[in-house]
Amino acid sequence: MTEAPEPGVPNGRAPARNRPGTPCRVSLMAHGMAAAQAFYGELFGWEFQPGPSRLDPCVRALLNGREVGGIGQLPPGRRLPVAWTPYLASDDVDLTAETVRLCGGTIGVGPLDAGGIGRLTIGSDPWGAVFGLLRARPHPGAETTGLPGTPVWHELLTYETAGVATFYSRLFGYERKPDGSAGVDRVTLHLDGRPVAAVHGVGRALPHDRGSHWMTYFEVTDTDEATERLVALGGRVLTPARNTARGRMAIVADPEGARFALIQGSR
Template sequence: MAVQPEGAPCWADAMFHDLEGAKSFYGDVLGWTFGESSSEYGGYTTAYANGKAVAAVVPPMPGQESDSQWCLYLAVRDAAAVASRVREAGGEVVLEPMRVGDFGTMCLARDPGGIVFGLWQAGTHEGFEAMGEPGAYCWAEIFAREPATSDAFFTAVFGYRTKEVEDDAVDFRLFDLGDDTVLGRMAMTEDFPAELPPWINVYFTVADCDEAVSRAAKLGGVLRFGPMDSPFGRFAALSDPQGANFSVIDITTTRGEPPKVTSAS
């Protein structure tokens, strides 16, 4: 696939203390196969769906005790310049821009509300080789405890235009680049456990949502929400056995009309 425009999701990876366990789980639930672990890059291991690179898993670095979680990377043309914008907008650069061989340049950042995300300046690795296909990335939503803060930050850094979903039951916005909607933002209410930090929830495409949920449960995954029909597909929110949150969606099974939206900025 071509390099994504600046601010668009382009890659996802996750750290797992039990790397083989993660490979077994996602291999069964999402049908992934895995390349060779790269000792040069800390055991970084690419996941493939139908032969196309769709994500990666990696073991923790020595002494790293972080919980397992998926990290979404946003495409940038100049990682150093965007890192400066992150700071100017009140965010934090967790990992300074770092060249990864000829593959590209990565950076990790955190918005003022605590949401961690990545920046990726493409080299030979342009990002997802497939999207919206079984096993591949489909969509992502920012779950924010400080929605106004996160909205201001992400629009300042990436120039998103925002649209608000007309629904009194939820505070949900869409982030647009040009004519394309690239991210959603959900406000976290008191219904979310207090110990759950804000995060970006990544959706992976599956051929059958219910079957994927069943496979995940048999392998020790936890169903957090759903399965539920929507105008965009039948989806469910899960946690894998190591605690990383993600969602699955069957985009071929849709029901209902898309919600009305109004321009917010």
């Protein structure tokens, strides 16, 4: 199991969510959509509403009436890893999708118009990490951030950072700031001088069953209490709760194996 990286969660300094290159949405593709709703509803207090018919079957996840993300169902018989996927904002999804292809990535879904969500596409970088692109349609009550139960940070776990960080910088013009710690291969991606995500090279410690993948960090009020509740709901703790420079965090997985992080005190 890969040692959990130090999260670079910004303390209230994230750029506006519609700035191109900023994470603006998360979604989970699960085999059992009803079971996933029950799990995350109990863990984070989410409620659910039907999602866009173009992406059916799927639901929107809401917290206090505001959208947090979405949950969709994987096609029957497809043995794909269950995972959380971040979407990066784009002013022109079609153009950015073409840039993904030109830079060695792939596009697997879209671009397409997804009802009230906006125009989106899903692809992967040249090292196989899946991510989405989204030109969101603003609507009242959307985009809650920074509260318990919401995503507050995203980190790409990969073999090494050099090529991967270059790929994403070509898409969005990120400024890359290396971690100053000796022996740590980690780069924080900045826009307008502010951190928006990170790339962490873990070498041979990269999980063989996952390969390169994005990790989403969710804010919680109490990491220890949240991990206990997660286990009671059928989830697993992969890296126990510990104190970091950015808050108390744990790496966990839901009952189907989707990995994510819980972090307390990121703000």
